[in-house]
Structure formats: structure tokens, C-alpha cells
Amino acid sequence: MALQAPEGTKDLLPDESKFWTYFKATAAEVFGRFGYVPIETPLFEQTDLFVRGIGEATDVVSKEMFTAVSGQNLETLLGGGTIKAKSRLSLRPEGTAGVVRAVVQHDLVPQGAAPAKLMYAGPMFRAERPQRGRQRQFNQVGVECLGAEDPSVDAESIIMLMRFFEAIGIPVESMRLLVNSMGCDVCRPAYRDAVRSYMDAHADELCDECKRRAETNPLRAFDCKNSGCAAVMAHAPKITDHLCGDCRDHYGTVKQYLVGEGLSFEEDPKLVRGLDYYTRTVFEVQVTEGMGSQNAIGGGGRYDKLAEEVGGRPTPGFGFALGYERCVIALEAAGYEFPRAQRCDYFVACVDDSVRPEAFSLVQAARNAGLTVEMDHQHRSLKSQFKLADKLDADQVIVLGPDELAAGTVTVRNMATHEEYAIGLAAMKSLLSRFGNQPFDGDFSSMLKSASEE
RNA sequence: GUGGCUAUAGUUCAGUUGGUUAGAACGCCAGAUUGUGGCUCUGGAGGUCGUCGGUUCGAGUCCGAUUAGCCACCCCA
Numbered sequence: 001m002a003l004q005a006p007e008g009t010k011d012l013l014p015d016e017s018k019f020w021t022y023f024k025a026t027a028a029e030v031f032g033r034f035g036y037v038p039i040e041t042p043l044f045e046q047t048d049l050f051v052r053g054i055g056e057a058t059d060v061v062s063k064e065m066f067t068a069v070s071g072q073n074l075e076t077l078l079g080g081g082t083i084k085a086k087s088r089l090s091l092r093p094e095g096t097a098g099v100v101r102a103v104v105q106h107d108l109v110p111q112g113a114a115p116a117k118l119m120y121a122g123p124m125f126r127a128e129r130p131q132r133g134r135q136r137q138f139n140q141v142g143v144e145c146l147g148a149e150d151p152s153v154d155a156e157s158i159i160m161l162m163r164f165f166e167a168i169g170i171p172v173e174s175m176r177l178l179v180n181s182m183g184c185d186v187c188r189p190a191y192r193d194a195v196r197s198y199m200d201a202h203a204d205e206l207c208d209e210c211k212r213r214a215e216t217n218p219l220r221a222f223d224c225k226n227s228g229c230a231a232v233m234a235h236a237p238k239i240t241d242h243l244c245g246d247c248r249d250h251y252g253t254v255k256q257y258l259v260g261e262g263l264s265f266e267e268d269p270k271l272v273r274g275l276d277y278y279t280r281t282v283f284e285v286q287v288t289e290g291m292g293s294q295n296a297i298g299g300g301g302r303y304d305k306l307a308e309e310v311g312g313r314p315t316p317g318f319g320f321a322l323g324y325e326r327c328v329i330a331l332e333a334a335g336y337e338f339p340r341a342q343r344c345d346y347f348v349a350c351v352d353d354s355v356r357p358e359a360f361s362l363v364q365a366a367r368n369a370g371l372t373v374e375m376d377h378q379h380r381s382l383k384s385q386f387k388l389a390d391k392l393d394a395d396q397v398i399v400l401g402p403d404e405l406a407a408g409t410v411t412v413r414n415m416a417t418h419e420e421y422a423i424g425l426a427a428m429k430s431l432l433s434r435f436g437n438q439p440f441d442g443d444f445s446s447m448l449k450s451a452s453e454e
Numbered sequence: 455g456u457g458g459c460u461a462u463a464g465u466u467c468a469g470u471u472g473g474u475u476a477g478a479a480c481g482c483c484a485g486a487u488u489g490u491g492g493c494u495c496u497g498g499a500g501g502u503c504g505u506c507g508g509u510u511c512g513a514g515u516c517c518g519a520u521u522a523g524c525c526a527c528c529c530c531a
Contacts, residue, residue: 004504004522059529063455094531124531129455131525140531209528223529274529284531296531323531351489384484386491394491401489415491 008128008136016328018341020139023168023324024121027141030164034156036119036143041098043123044068047088052309053097055276057216064126066091066136091125095142096277096303096319097310103146104312111313115147121324133294133326142300142321146307149316151250154281154302155257157318161285161298162263168327170287170297171334177263179283180239180271181251182219185305187244188279192218194237202232222270238269247280254281277303281318287326290333297330298322340393345444347389348375351382351401359400362410362429369432370440389415396445412448423452 005011012020028038047067054061068089069077076083092098099118103109108116121141128134143160145153158177166172183191199206199214199221206214210221210229222233243251258265265283273282282301291297300320307315331338346366350359359375366373374392376385382399389397399411409422431451 007522064529126530127455128529129527130523131527134530138531142531220529293526294530299531321531326531349490381484382489383491388491390491397490399490403489411490413490418491420490 006136008130008134010135010137010325014341015338019328019338020324022339023327024141026168027121027164028119030167031119031143031160034117034160036117036145039099039102039118039120040122041095041102041120042092043125044089044091045098045101046086047090048085049097049101049310050090050093053100053277053306054094058274058276060093060126060275064128065093066125066127093126094124094275095120095122095140095321096144096275096306099142099144099319100146100303100306100312100317101310103144103315104307104310109147109315113147115145115153117143117145119143131294132292133323133329135325139324140321141324142319144317144319146315146317148318149250149302149304151253151281152257153318154250154254155261157300157320158254158258158265158283159261159263161300161320161322164322165285165297165327168331169334169336170327170330174287174289174330174334175297176286176288177265177283178268178271178286179255179258179265179281180268181243181247181254181280182272182278182282182301183239183243183247184279187242187247188239191237191239191242194242195219195221198236199232205229205232219272220274222272233270240267240269250280273299273301277306277309279304283320285322287330287333289330291326291329294326296323297326343393344372344374344389345394345440346371346373346396346398347385347392347394348373348398348400349382349385349389350376351399351403353379354402355400355405358405358425362398362400362425365429365432368437369435369444370438371432371444412452414445421449421452423448427451427454 047065050061050065056062068091069083070087070089073083073087099120103116103118108118119142122139123137124140125137127136130136143157145157158179162175162177165175182188195218196214199210199218203211203214206221206229207224210224213221213224221229222236224230224233240251255265255267271282271284278301280302282299284296284299286295287297288295298320299322300318302316302318304314304316306317307313348359348363348366350356363373363375374389374394376388380388386397394415397413397415399413401411404410404422404425407422408426409424410428411420411422413420428448428451431447
């Protein structure tokens with residue numbers, strides 16, 4: 001049997017690979033306007049980083065990580081032995097932990113420095129059961145702003161993400177922006193206790209899973225889809241009523257900034273992120289149409305304690321990630337037309353094999369001038385070559401045949417207007433030789449046309 | 455990790471109660487007189503029916519296993 005891609009992975013075929021490149025470029029452009037610069041961190045890190053950063057009890061860390069073992073270490077483990085911490089590696093399940101680790105390691109935010117604004121794009125890995133909008137290897141674009149705790153960072157990040165979604169073509173009316181504040185380590189423990197007591201008082205109305213959650217992580221019960229639990233939790237204490245003064249002010253200012261920029265959002269006291277590092281502001285962007293049950297295309301929040309957690313000095317941070325594949329689903333649902341990857345400016349057609357050497361040389365000359373040019377490589381009929389040119393969406397077809405060769409010319413056909421004219425082969429090559437080996441950004445067609453009229 | 459559904463040409467799918475050389479559409483290739491695309495017409499190529507095993511005189515069709523996909527739970531982007 002032919003081998004196939006592993007469960008939950010997907011090949012990005014040319015059309016989509018090209019779109020992914022465009023997607024990243026658009027993100028770099030939009031985020032660049034907000035001062036973000038790129039960073040690339042390893043696809044795997046010490047398992048310990050994720051355990052400490054994301055949280056040992058989170059689903060992501062406790063059951064969804066791909067752990068990597070190199071060479072002999074596997075034998076050691078299978079033999080019941082132990083390996084050093086630095087040899088325990090995991091494929092990154094998300095991007096924030098690695099970036100914060102790099103910031104700490106290279107001291108990218110020295111004391112008193114301006115915040116570091118970093119962006120990344122690449123694959124993440126989680127050993128989950130695949131479904132619509134969920135793969136085991138998937139691509140994320142994310143940003144992290146470290147070194148500033150002002151609410152303006154939260155607000156501009158959220159605004160920036162919405163601007164990106166608009167720029168890439170997701171209809172504004174199909175998106176829902178949810179925001180919440182999770183408090184800090186001053187107010188959250190008290191709130192957590194309040195929720196736990198509330199849940200204990202209503203234990204007989206909760207599902208088994210939620211009874212367990214009451215002990216381990218009561219806030220997660222807000223996410224339970226069980227209708228009984230949802231009814232109970234709807235009346236549970238709300239975090240927004242339990243924030244400390246500083247957190248309430250912070251959250252209030254974030255909302256003021258958002259309102260001031262005309263961004264519509266919904267406050268959702270039940271929005272609880274599943275990663276332990278979040279503090280204060282958290283948010284999520286959902287798409288309402290065509291997404292299946294994985295409808296969050298982006299989300300993130302503030303993590304003021306994470307840098308310390310991985311061994312750095314106290315450095316407040318804010319970041320978000322967005323899922324490329326989910327954005328593609330949202331775009332498909334919105335009827336977005338993805339551009340074809342393969343196309344060309346010029347197609348050089350050969351009437352018969354006698355002109356192939358001359359055609360070959362012309363094609364290379366045009367490519368050297370920065371044009372995208374293709375020719376037939378299968379000795380197809382002239383008619384077929386035109387069909388191919390049409391399929392490649394060529395603007396012009398240059399026909400080279402025995403007649404042209406004898407006259408020292410080529411025939412140029414504009415595929416859109418059907419207009420044809422002749423130009424000297426030498427004149428054309430001389431025109432091409434004036435341009436360097438870089439993308440051509442002029443109107444070569446009209447230059448060629450006017451050269452033919454001299 | 456749990457549950458449900460699915461697997462037939464490159465793609466989307468038909469395939470009657472198990473019965474001869476497995477079909478369609480689109481796509482692909484080639485023609486429709488002499489060197490020219492998109493539309494139309496004609497013809498052609500392409501499938502050991504996901505894989506392995508079983509039941510049967512006979513399996514695309516029934517059973518089991520396996521692999522993968524989809525959907526949901528869970529969780530997250």
C-alpha cells in the first residue's frame with residue numbers, strides 16, 4: 001500500500017502553499033505597522049518549558065504533546081531508565097512559551113527597555129483526534145509583546161488582530177470578539193474559591209466531570225457543554241464581580257480603548273483560557289458561519305507571570321495566536337476565491353521542433369529580465385500550446401515558427417484582445433537585455449509593442 | 455483518549471436482493487483539413503473498488519481486523 005501522510009497532517013499543495021505564503025506576508029505587513037518584528041524559535045523545546053509555562057494540569061500539556069526522544073534515549077526509556085531533563089523534548093504545542101524563553105535567554109527586554117514586539121508563523125503540534133478545524137500539525141501566526149503592562153498594549157493587540165482578519169478577507173459581520181478578564185494572583189484565588197464553594201453547593205446538579213473540576217480547576221466548568229452544568233454555571237459568581245481594584249481598572253481601560261476605536265465586542269465572563277499562564281485580559285475571535293465546533297480563529301491574552309515562571313525577571317506580556325487552517329475554513333465559508341499558484345506573463349510557443357533552440361534561448365532571456373515565462377516541454381501541437389498558455393493565464397503568447405525564423409521575427413499575441421503583431425527577434429532580445437535579474441515591475445507588453453512600431 | 459459515520463478513476467459521486475468485460479460528470483490527452491486558446495462536438499487514456507484476512511461456486515456488495523478521512527465529545531488557534 002502506498003504510504004500516506006500521518007493522521008491529522010495535511011500537505012499544503014501548490015495553490016494553498018502559495019496562499020500560506022501570502023497569509024504570512026499579510027500578517028507581517030499589518031503587524032509590522034504596529035512595530036512587530038519576526039522571530040523564529042525551534043519547533044521543539046525541552047518538555048520542561050511547556051510543563052512550567054503552560055501548566056502541568058492543562059490538557060495541552062498533560063495529554064496532547066508529542067514528546068520527542070533522540071536516538072539511544074529511547075532505548076534507555078524502554079529499558080526503564082531515566083534521561084536528563086535536557087534530553088526530554090517536546091514538539092511545541094503553541095508558540096508563546098518558546099518566544100518567552102528566547103526573550104529571557106537573550107535578554108531581549110533589558111530593564112527599562114522599550115517592549116519587545118515579536119511575531120512568528122509556523123507549525124504547532126498537538127496529539128488530538130483530528131476533526132474539522134483541528135489537525136495534529138497545524139499552522140499558527142502569533143505575536144508577543146513583552147515588557148509593558150499598560151492596557152494600551154492589550155487594546156492595540158486586539159485591534160491589530162481584527163485589522164489582520166479584515167485584511168485577509170474574513171467578513172467583519174461573521175466575526176465575534178469576546179473579551180474577559182481573569183484577574184491576577186491577587187484576586188483570582190479568592191474568586192476560584194468562590195466558584196468552588198458555589199459548585200460544591202450545587203454538586204448534585206453537575207456532571208461527574210464538573211464535580212472533578214470543582215477540585216482541580218473550577219473555572220473550566222464554565223466551558224462545559226452539558227446543559228445541566230451550563231444552567232448551574234450561568235448563575236455562578238462572575239469573575240468581573242471579583243476583580244481587585246487594579247484588575248478592574250485595567251480591564252475597564254482596555255474596554256474604553258476598544259470602544260474608542262469603534263470595535264464591537266462582547267464581554268463574556270465565562271471565557272476561560274485553558275492555558276495556565278493567562279492573567280487579566282483574555283479574548284477570543286469566533287466565526288459564526290461554517291466552522292463546525294472549532295469556531296475560534298484567534299485568541300490570546302495577558303501573561304504577566306510567565307517570564308518568571310521560565311526563570312526570567314518579572315516581565316509582563318501580552319500575546320495572541322491565530323489558526324491558519326481555521327482562517328482558510330472561514331474564508332471558504334465566505335466564498336473567498338483563492339488565487340491559482342501557477343501562472344505566467346508570457347508563453348513562448350513553437351510551431352515545430354526546428355525553432356526550439358531559438359525559443360529556448362528567448363525564454364531564458366525573458367526570465368533573466370525578470371518576467372515569468374513558460375514554454376512547452378512535451379512537443380505538443382501549437383493548438384495544445386495555446387491551450388496550455390490559456391490555462392496558465394498567460395497575458396501574451398509569443399509564436400516562433402519557420403516563417404518567423406526566416407524573417408528574423410516573432411509573432412506576439414495578446415490573449416485578452418486577440419491582437420497580434422510581429423517584432424524583430426533581435427530587437428526583442430535587446431529590449432530584454434536592458435533589465436536585470438529581478439521581478440519586472442513595468443509594463444513590458446506596451447514597451448514591446450512600441451518597440452515593434454519603430 | 456471515547457463515540458458515530460465513511461473509504462469505488464486525478465476530483466465529486468452512482469453501482470439495484472452478493473452473479474459475466476465496474477459506470478457518470480468534471481478534469482486530463484487527442485482530433486474536428488492546411489501554424490492559434492477560452493465555447494461546442496467526437497474519440498481516448500486512467501480504477502488489482504483503502505489494505506489484509508474470512509464466509510461463499512462466486513464479494514465493490516456480507517463479516518472481522520487494520521489504516522486513513524469526516525463528524526461529535528474533550529480541548530484549543
